Amino acid sequence: xxxxxxxxxxxxxxxxxxxxxxxxxxxxxxxxxxxxxxxxxxxxxxxxxxxxxxxxxxxxxxxxxxxxxxxxxxxxxxxxxxxxxxxxxxxxxxxxxxxxxxxxxxxxxxxxxxxxxxxxxxxxxxxxxxxxxxxxxxxxxxxxxxxxxxxxxxxxxxxxxxxxxxxxxxxxxxxxxxxxxxxxxxxxxxxxxxxxxxxxxxxxxxxxxxxxxxxxxxxxxxxxxxxxxxxxxxxxxxxxxxxxxxxxxxxxxxxxxxxxxxxxxxxxxxxxxxxxxxxxxxxxxxxxxxxxxxxxxxxxxxxxxxxxxxxxxxxxxxxxxxxxxxxxxxxxxxxxxxxxxxxxxxxxxxxxxxxxxxxxxxxxxxxxxxxxxxxxxxxxxxxxxxxxxxxxxxxxxx
Amino acid sequence: xxxxxxxxxxxxxxxxxxxxxxxxxxxxxxxxxxxxxxxxxxxxxxxxxxxxxxxxxxxxxxxxxxxxxxxxxxxxxxxxxxxxxxxxxxxxxxxxxxxxxxxxxxxxxxxxxxxxxxxxxxxxxxxxxxxxxxxxxxxxxxxxxxxxxxxxxxxxxxxxxxxxxxxxxxxxxxxxxxxxxxxxxxxxxxxxxxxxxxxxxxxxxxxxxxxxxxxxxxxxxxxxxxxxxxxxxxxxxxxxxxxxxxxxxxxxxxxxxx
Ligand SMILES: Cc1ncc(COP(=O)(O)O)c(C=O)c1O
Numbered sequence: 191x192x193x194x195x196x197x198x199x200x201x202x203x204x205x206x207x208x209x210x211x212x213x214x215x216x217x218x219x220x221x222x223x224x225x226x227x228x229x230x231x232x233x234x235x236x237x238x239x240x241x242x243x244x245x246x247x248x249x250x251x252x253x254x255x256x257x258x259x260x261x262x263x264x265x266x267x268x269x270x271x272x273x274x275x276x277x278x279x280x281x282x283x284x285x286x287x288x289x290x291x292x293x294x295x296x297x298x299x300x301x302x303x304x305x306x307x308x309x310x311x312x313x314x315x316x317x318x319x320x321x322x323x324x325x326x327x328x329x330x331x332x333x334x335x336x337x338x339x340x341x342x343x344x345x346x347x348x349x350x351x352x353x354x355x356x357x358x359x360x361x362x363x364x365x366x367x368x369x370x371x372x373x374x375x376x377x378x379x380x381x382x383x384x385x386x387x388x389x390x391x392x393x394x395x396x397x398x399x400x401x402x403x404x405x406x407x408x409x410x411x412x413x414x415x416x417x418x419x420x421x422x423x424x425x426x427x428x429x430x431x432x433x434x435x436x437x438x439x440x441x442x443x444x445x446x447x448x449x450x451x452x453x454x455x456x457x458x459x460x461x462x463x464x465x466x467x468x469x470x471x472x473x474x475x476x477x478x479x480x481x482x483x484x485x486x487x488x489x490x491x492x493x494x495x496x497x498x499x500x501x502x503x504x505x506x507x508x509x510x511x512x513x514x515x516x517x518x519x520x521x522x523x524x525x526x527x528x529x530x531x532x533x534x535x536x537x538x539x540x541x542x543x544x545x546x547x548x549x550x551x552x553x554x555x556x557x558x559x560x561x562x563x564x565x566x567x568x569x570x571x572x573x574x575x576x577x578x579x580x581x582x583x584x585x586x587x588x
Numbered sequence: 589x590x591x592x593x594x595x596x597x598x599x600x601x602x603x604x605x606x607x608x609x610x611x612x613x614x615x616x617x618x619x620x621x622x623x624x625x626x627x628x629x630x631x632x633x634x635x636x637x638x639x640x641x642x643x644x645x646x647x648x649x650x651x652x653x654x655x656x657x658x659x660x661x662x663x664x665x666x667x668x669x670x671x672x673x674x675x676x677x678x679x680x681x682x683x684x685x686x687x688x689x690x691x692x693x694x695x696x697x698x699x700x701x702x703x704x705x706x707x708x709x710x711x712x713x714x715x716x717x718x719x720x721x722x723x724x725x726x727x728x729x730x731x732x733x734x735x736x737x738x739x740x741x742x743x744x745x746x747x748x749x750x751x752x753x754x755x756x757x758x759x760x761x762x763x764x765x766x767x768x769x770x771x772x773x774x775x776x777x778x779x780x781x782x783x784x785x786x787x788x789x790x791x792x793x794x795x796x797x798x799x800x801x802x803x804x805x806x807x808x809x810x811x812x813x814x815x816x817x818x819x820x821x822x823x824x825x826x827x828x829x830x831x832x833x834x835x836x837x838x839x840x841x842x843x844x845x846x
Binding site: 211212213214215216217218219220221358359364365368371372375376377378379475476477478479486488489490491492 | 639640641642643644645646647650654657662663664686687688689690691692693713714715716719737738739740742743744747762765766767770
């Protein structure tokens, strides 16, 4: 992790612009405060950095390739590179963060790990690092998500994690997050909560973004090798909570020539009541411990979002992205279920890569942004489609 | 004088504060339940604003919140219901809720309405202390409202001192590291914590909440604090029977069983 200073990153009070902070009940304060007061010191030690980099290399398989997708580029009319996070061990970028956080949990002397998961990718990535380190692991997952991402539930179990169904509320990611927070309240001393995205109270959004920043750190030198310059014209990434996007944007935040495109899930369409496009449909408020943008009723009750993609089915975005939206630094684009699925098939047919449904949203967005033919565009291909076979089969149009 | 101070002044110790969720079990039950509690002899009343994502609450209060929202409860509706709070209810009333719905309603507008209907204090567990100091303290004071902070067994002495400085009315002592209703009864470990807090000789009164469910736990808590708060146990009571008679006998059984 190389140090980046940017007005788009967290300030010393834990805010990204006016977003962020730590809106947590006193029952969580000691846990979060312990983390806040220790995280920077720990992750900046040479020993931590060495362990982190070693594991990313030997265990995760980094650097992930930056691949020039020539046939896809033709259909888009720009030079498209794919940052192959789908080739990470466990199949998505999520593991970059869980490696970092498990090392941090060990440094803090924690004996047990809890996590929430939507698509199951973060749950699998957490179960994986817990198996690697021999630490107990409990993953909360919405009951509905358990049904639609069954293979990942079984993967977590094979890895030795206990998967607990979140049965409250909408029974999806936000409720799994609530249950994980409740677990943490009830077990404050021996447990570390590995949040899976750039959400939650400070320091989580900053910490997760730092661990994911390896993505753009690599893009810079890989692009230099291929194109003779470190900056592309555009970086595209899907945003659930926003961790893969945060990692892909991180080293380009102050390079205002680089257009940042954030892709949200519009579900069946933003006007159908079945969408998860937070910036299109939400307003400022407080969710899961941070001031951010979220989908809510006039009365401030959190709305149940919808997307075909479990990983994007979240009613908020991290404060990192709320600030990029509010300041106009990133452009937010909505992609429907149908557009994403078609893009998933397009990538499969043109490049022989079946993307995760989340990442297919980023591919679909390429049709919605206008490019010059010599533009260099990097799409962060956050995950592979293995976990989504059932979704592809159910959709059926291939 | 704020009714909260008055209650402590007049009644001294062994104060019973009962929590219930607004609009539960039925939408229009809020005021009748408050009145039954008042008539039954509770010393303070805490009315919960239901929220879709109550992270600090266990299943009992979660379910009451979900039901209340399904019943159509909103902050606006609550203030309409509380229009007739005074003089039907004369004990202090606090509103407790997560910050997001309050922010959406408008913080100052919320405080102004509280004052109009005769609410005495607020408990907003996810409002950060620094933000309270910088942005909201003056607003609460303007409308004569007290802000009550929580402390837990994990809260450091230094932070407790700071909370004691900022608090008005009383400090809400969460009895154990838990969500609401998760544990019942009082362990030796908790007693050590109660004694530690007692020995700090804080300026504010203290009420112990979470896990107080019957006369035994109420009286135990009162040995170490100025009173106690019952929440989940009362929600279970009204889920079963919310008649005035049942509520009055619930209160009597906690305070003075025969
Ligand atoms: C492959 C993949 N991409 C993206 C996401 C969305 O998360 P984030 O926005 O934090 O990158 C997920 C979440 O589960 C995922 O599995």
